Each structure stands twice: as structure tokens, then as C-alpha cells.
Amino acid sequence: MDKIKAAILAILEDEGRIIHRTRLVKLVYLADNMHYEHFGETITGLKYMWDNHGPNAISNAIVKEADNLVNDDFICMQVGTSMYGGENFRYTKGTKSTDISKTKLSSMERQVLSDIVNQNKNKNLSEIVSVSKKTTPFKEASQYEVLKMSRLxxxxxxxxxxxxxxxxxxxxxxxxxxxxxxxxxxxxxxxxxxxx
Incomplete structure (x- = not known):
């Protein structure tokens, strides 16, 4: 769980702004996918599935860990209304500081997370979802199947x-x-x- 929390905190730190929950989930997935392609394992240890909105961690693990970080004041969550009338959730770094992203992540894992954020910094939410759906594990799966990560x-x-x-x-x-x-x-x- 610490690696998931560390990845979330690293992404929020690198983003430096409030980000949508879906963006956070996709960035963690993209970093895990890239790390797996090159090193044969994910950063977080999570498994992913084919979801309605692209790849998502099984049992919404990223969202659950983000909520735990909110409860511990490491990150803040704003709840708003989407243009379709439903709730939308946005995250930013919280008031409490921690060095978990420095102590729990290797320098290579931290670099992969930073690279993913930088590669996608100027993309809007739809574009990020599109990028995540173009990954090999997602393209090779069917709806609601567990994604099979693969080396490049x-x-x-x-x-x-x-x-x-x-x-x-x-x-x-x-x-x-x-x-x-x-x-x-x-x-x-x-x-x-x-x-x-």
C-alpha cells in the first residue's frame, strides 16, 4: 500500500495543481505500464482491469488509497458537480507533509512517475483517457477483463x-x-x- 500512496503523492507533487480523480488513476496506470514494459514489474504492485473509462486498478485501489491519504490530511479532495450533473472529485497535495514518495520509491520509479506526468502535463482529461486506452494491455483485453501487462x-x-x-x-x-x-x-x- 505504501508504494501506491507514494505514487499518488509523487504524481500530485509533480502536477503541482489540482487534478481530476480520473487523471490521477490514469497517470498511475501509465507509470505502472511503462515501468512494467521496461523492468517487468509495476511500481505499485497493482493489477488493472478493462473498465468503462479505460484501465482502472482492480477494486478501485488507487481511489481507495487516495481517500486514505485524504483522511490522513496528506492530500485534499474537492467534490464538485460535473457538466453531466454527477459528482466529480479532484485532488491536490494536502497540508501535512511526508517524504513517503522519496523513501518508498526507487530513483528509477520516481523518474518514471515524473516522466509520465511531464509527457501528459498539457493533455486534457479526454486525451489522457485516450492515451491510456492505446496501451497494449488495454488494447489486448476485453471489457471487464484483467489486463495482462507485457514487456516492450x-x-x-x-x-x-x-x-x-x-x-x-x-x-x-x-x-x-x-x-x-x-x-x-x-x-x-x-x-x-x-x-x-
């Missing part, structure tokens, strides 16, 4: 290519009697080995 295929291909190249070069070195380690033969031994 281009990075997977690159990693496999580098591994294959490394294995090939190690095989070449072994075949030439050089071995995979650098510096295991002197310059004179290498010259003799290759007839130089």
Missing part, C-alpha cells in the same frame, strides 16, 4: 539480440582459444596465437 517487444528483441551476440562472441573467443575474459593472455601470447 522492441526491448525484448534488443535484449535477445545482445544476448545472442554475446554468446556468439564468447563462442568465437573460445574457439580461438582466447576465452570470454579480457586480459587472460598477454599481448605477446596473442601475437603468437595469431601469427603477428
Amino acid at each position: 517487444s522492441k526491448y525484448q528483441e534488443l535484449i535477445q539480440s545482445v544476448r545472442a551476440d554475446t554468446e556468439f562472441m564468447n563462442g568465437v573467443r573460445e574457439g580461438m582459444g582466447v576465452g570470454p575474459k579480457r586480459g587472460d593472455k598477454s599481448l605477446e601470447e596473442v601475437k603468437l596465437l595469431y601469427g603477428l
Whole structure:
């Protein structure tokens, strides 16, 4: 739960303004998705599902943790009326300060959250929802299904290519009697080995 709270606080800190609940949920999702694509795990540990308004944490976990932060005065919530007559909820940093986003998040997790906020700072709510719906896990799921996070295929291909190249070069070195380690033969031994 601390990682979820830390992600929420980091996003509100980076936004520096009052933001809609849906925006908060989508930014946490986008950060989790990006982190998973690159590192194979989400920042928050949450699982997501295909919801009416795009990806959402199962059991509304992000909203529940945001509400807990409101109750603890770490964030403030304003309740208003949407243009359709329903309630809308907006969050901003609260009066109480905490360093949870600094102590519970790795520097890479914090950077991913900042990058997601910066990439989407000038987008309105509809655009953020649209961006979240264009992610691979959402596109590959059906309504109300749990999303299957996935690694970025281009990075997977690159990693496999580098591994294959490394294995090939190690095989070449072994075949030439050089071995995979650098510096295991002197310059004179290498010259003799290759007839130089």
C-alpha cells in the first residue's frame, strides 16, 4: 500500500495543481505500464482491469488509497458537480507533509512517475483517457477483463539480440582459444596465437 500512496503523492507533487480523480488513476496506470514494459514489474504492485473509462486498478485501489491519504490530511479532495450533473472529485497535495514518495520509491520509479506526468502535463482529461486506452494491455483485453501487462517487444528483441551476440562472441573467443575474459593472455601470447 505504501508504494501506491507514494505514487499518488509523487504524481500530485509533480502536477503541482489540482487534478481530476480520473487523471490521477490514469497517470498511475501509465507509470505502472511503462515501468512494467521496461523492468517487468509495476511500481505499485497493482493489477488493472478493462473498465468503462479505460484501465482502472482492480477494486478501485488507487481511489481507495487516495481517500486514505485524504483522511490522513496528506492530500485534499474537492467534490464538485460535473457538466453531466454527477459528482466529480479532484485532488491536490494536502497540508501535512511526508517524504513517503522519496523513501518508498526507487530513483528509477520516481523518474518514471515524473516522466509520465511531464509527457501528459498539457493533455486534457479526454486525451489522457485516450492515451491510456492505446496501451497494449488495454488494447489486448476485453471489457471487464484483467489486463495482462507485457514487456516492450522492441526491448525484448534488443535484449535477445545482445544476448545472442554475446554468446556468439564468447563462442568465437573460445574457439580461438582466447576465452570470454579480457586480459587472460598477454599481448605477446596473442601475437603468437595469431601469427603477428
